[in-house]
Amino acid sequence: MNILDELKNTYDLSDEDIEYALQKAKGILLGFAMEYKAIRVLENMEFKNVRYVDLPTHDLEAEKCGKKYYIEVKASSKSPTKEYTAHKLAMIAMLDGIHLTLVMKPSPHLFSTEEILSMPKKVLLNFFRYAYKGEVENLKMLLNNSKTREILLSYERIIKTYTSRYSEESLSIIESLF
Structure with a gap:
């Protein structure tokens, strides 16, 4: 049946x-x-x-x-x-x-x-990957580029939401963003 x-x-x-x-x-x-x-x-x-x-x-x-x-x-x-x-x-x-x-x-x-993904979403995805894994040099490259920095600033709330998941090395660099 x-x-x-x-x-x-x-x-x-x-x-x-x-x-x-x-x-x-x-x-x-x-x-x-x-x-x-x-x-x-x-x-x-x-x-x-x-x-x-x-x-x-x-x-x-x-x-x-x-x-x-x-x-x-x-x-x-x-x-x-x-x-x-x-x-x-x-x-x-x-x-x-x-x-x-x-x-x-x-x-x-x-x-x-x-x-x-659109460029802003690619930037955000890579940001999270680098932050979780402690890829400090890659994070610095993202943050030193004015275009990607601007994109990340537009996601400030979501970036701050996940701070407890970032590696310690990444956290100090990310805090300089805000």
């Missing part, structure tokens, strides 16, 4: 009830279906140990050539980076591996997330 028949029989639902529910849940169903399809797409791309995780930073995790990958699946026609907020970038920077974005429409295409 398929799931729709089971719902109809168990809860005495009509075809109209089911149609209404499907219409309301269409986006949710599409999202889950695309995530499931994404597993097969990644396996066809030679990724191993592909698994569904549904975390704030990514939907799937996989391995390839001994490296760990974190994959965000995008099923809509909207910009694939629209939902990469400053908070999400701060969390992505904490991951120990490579973050990818798998765009499913019109056909599956895999991108390095950093590659498709």
